[in-house]
Amino acid sequence: MVDADDTPLPPRNLATQRRALWLLVCAVAVILALESWQVWRNYQNAFASARSDVGNIALAAAQHADDAIKEADSLLVSIRDRLEDQPLDQLDRPRVHRLLARQAALLPQLHGLFIYDRDGGWRVTDKSSDPPRASNADREYFQFHRQHAADVLHVGTVIESRSTQELIIPVSRRLEDRDGRFAGVLLATIRLQYFVDYYERFKLDARGAITLAQDDGTLMVRRPYVPAHVGTPLASSELFRQYVTQAPNGTALVRAMIDGRERLYAFQHLEGYPLVALAGISRSDILASWRQDMLRSVTVVGLIIVGMLIFGFSLLREIRAGERSAAALRLAHDELHLLTLKDSLTGLGNRRQFDNLLPVELARAQRNAQSLSLLMIDIDHFKAYNDHYGHPAGDRCLQAVAGVVASAARRPGDLAARYGGEEMVLLLPNCDEIGAQRVAATVQERLQVLEVAHATSPFGRITVSLGIAVQPPGQSPPPQPADLLASADAALYRAKHLGRNRTHPPPETDALQDRSGLP
Numbered sequence: 001m002v003d004a005d006d007t008p009l010p011p012r013n014l015a016t017q018r019r020a021l022w023l024l025v026c027a028v029a030v031i032l033a034l035e036s037w038q039v040w041r042n043y044q045n046a047f048a049s050a051r052s053d054v055g056n057i058a059l060a061a062a063q064h065a066d067d068a069i070k071e072a073d074s075l076l077v078s079i080r081d082r083l084e085d086q087p088l089d090q091l092d093r094p095r096v097h098r099l100l101a102r103q104a105a106l107l108p109q110l111h112g113l114f115i116y117d118r119d120g121g122w123r124v125t126d127k128s129s130d131p132p133r134a135s136n137a138d139r140e141y142f143q144f145h146r147q148h149a150a151d152v153l154h155v156g157t158v159i160e161s162r163s164t165q166e167l168i169i170p171v172s173r174r175l176e177d178r179d180g181r182f183a184g185v186l187l188a189t190i191r192l193q194y195f196v197d198y199y200e201r202f203k204l205d206a207r208g209a210i211t212l213a214q215d216d217g218t219l220m221v222r223r224p225y226v227p228a229h230v231g232t233p234l235a236s237s238e239l240f241r242q243y244v245t246q247a248p249n250g251t252a253l254v255r256a257m258i259d260g261r262e263r264l265y266a267f268q269h270l271e272g273y274p275l276v277a278l279a280g281i282s283r284s285d286i287l288a289s290w291r292q293d294m295l296r297s298v299t300v301v302g303l304i305i306v307g308m309l310i311f312g313f314s315l316l317r318e319i320r321a322g323e324r325s326a327a328a329l330r331l332a333h334d335e336l337h338l339l340t341l342k343d344s345l346t347g348l349g350n351r352r353q354f355d356n357l358l359p360v361e362l363a364r365a366q367r368n369a370q371s372l373s374l375l376m377i378d379i380d381h382f383k384a385y386n387d388h389y390g391h392p393a394g395d396r397c398l399q400a401v402a403g404v405v406a407s408a409a410r411r412p413g414d415l416a417a418r419y420g421g422e423e424m425v426l427l428l429p430n431c432d433e434i435g436a437q438r439v440a441a442t443v444q445e446r447l448q449v450l451e452v453a454h455a456t457s458p459f460g461r462i463t464v465s466l467g468i469a470v471q472p473p474g475q476s477p478p479p480q481p482a483d484l485l486a487s488a489d490a491a492l493y494r495a496k497h498l499g500r501n502r503t504h505p506p507p508e509t510d511a512l513q514d515r516s517g518l519p
Contacts (some may be wrong), residue, residue, distance in 0.1 A: 346402035467492025
């Protein structure tokens with residue numbers, strides 16, 4: 001019984017399976033490559049979308065700050081025009097107070113409007129009352145205008161209001177007398193909370209940030225709003241050193257100086273004002289949706305690949321099992337065919353194999369101009385051996401003689417077969433008479449060494465008689481198998497007739513010996 005699992009597969013089938021396996025591996029590799037490319041594209045798109053979003057927020061924050069300052073400046077210019085050519089000490093303070101109060105009410109970002117004289121004293125404000133003996137001569141914006149004669153708008157650093165203690169951004173212009181000398185400062189203050197409220201309206205997560213800072217890196221307001229952060233110097237941060245100071249706008253993925261969080265920042269400088277607006281989205285938030293999509297995609301692709309591998313290997317196993325079954329069936333068929341060509345008792349080729357092979361070898365010998373020899377072998381007095389020792393012993397005797405005959409068929413093309421009963425044959429392709437005689441002598445010598453006892457034989461042991469027939473090359477007309485068999489059978493008959501335990505040559509050689517008088 002042949003075990004299909006142990007049956008080797010033909011090389012062609014193994015090559016086919018290897019190609020199928022490589023095809024499966026290549027398909028999986030292509031899917032992985034496409035999925036990796038798509039994941040990378042989504043990663044790039046996530047940052048591209050984030051750049052667009054954060055850029056829009058920075059632009060909106062810059063526009064908001066620009067509008068707030070520009071509106072305050074327009075108001076300052078309008079008030080200054082109304083006060084033109086009027087000495088500050090001659091102002092109709094109630095009337096100007098009402099004017100400032102009406103103007104301040106027009107802009108929601110304003111904290112207040114103030115007019116200071118050349119000494120920093122409070123001349124008129126929109127407030128209902130002034131601090132006693134108040135002087136703003138120590139303020140940075142006041143010092144700036146006193147030292148700079150240019151008619152420019154000055155945006156100062158964040159300060160605390162002396163009237164309300166709110167954090168404010170001072171926006172101021174210089175006042176001059178008729179001779180062009182410094183006469184005081186006209187100030188509008190913008191509430192810092194105005195920017196805080198505006199920044200809170202953006203749909204940013206808790207890790208996002210919006211910042212308004214001066215060009216020198218001084219922080220003015222930031223979301224998330226922490227009052228202690230106001231005035232923090234950012235000039236030494238990577239964002240300011242490498243990006244903000246190098247271009248009017250742009251984006252950068254950097255780690256924040258204040259909280260150490262890595263963000264994608266966009267910055268936008270304000271035109272005409274020494275301010276810059278910045279907006280940042282944390283890297284983890286940018287990649288959060290990308291990670292979710294990637295996990296879903298990888299899970300789906302992973303399931304597809306696992307399914308493909310399971311199906312592919314199952315199919316390969318089925319193919320391999322089918323091919324092994326087919327190979328086992330072929331092997332069993334070959335073994336069965338071999339059994340039909342083998343003699344079950346002696347292990348030699350049987351009569352069918354011999355009858356099939358003889359005409360083939362005759363035709364090959366004729367075609368290749370080669371000799372073909374046939375030895376016919378008969379065990380001497382075998383019937384008497386069976387009668388004396390019994391049939392089981394006779395079978396063992398046949399097996400022993402068959403082993404000797406088989407050992408004489410040394411070449412791959414030689415055939416040792418059981419012809420029938422106690423008769424055996426040796427078919428020797430490409431072998432002339434001398435070679436056949438040598439093979440016959442080998443059989444006789446090995447059988448003598450074997451020394452199988454035969455009490456009823458005149459020789460006292462098992463002996464054989466051999467008849468040789470040789471088909472010489474180039475014989476015309478071509479001989480038939482029956483002719484070669486008849487010749488070998490006649491030589492065997494002469495060997496037995498002349499006393500057994502001998503080899504008789506072909507009839508032609510025998511006739512030459514008879515004419516020469518040789519024994």
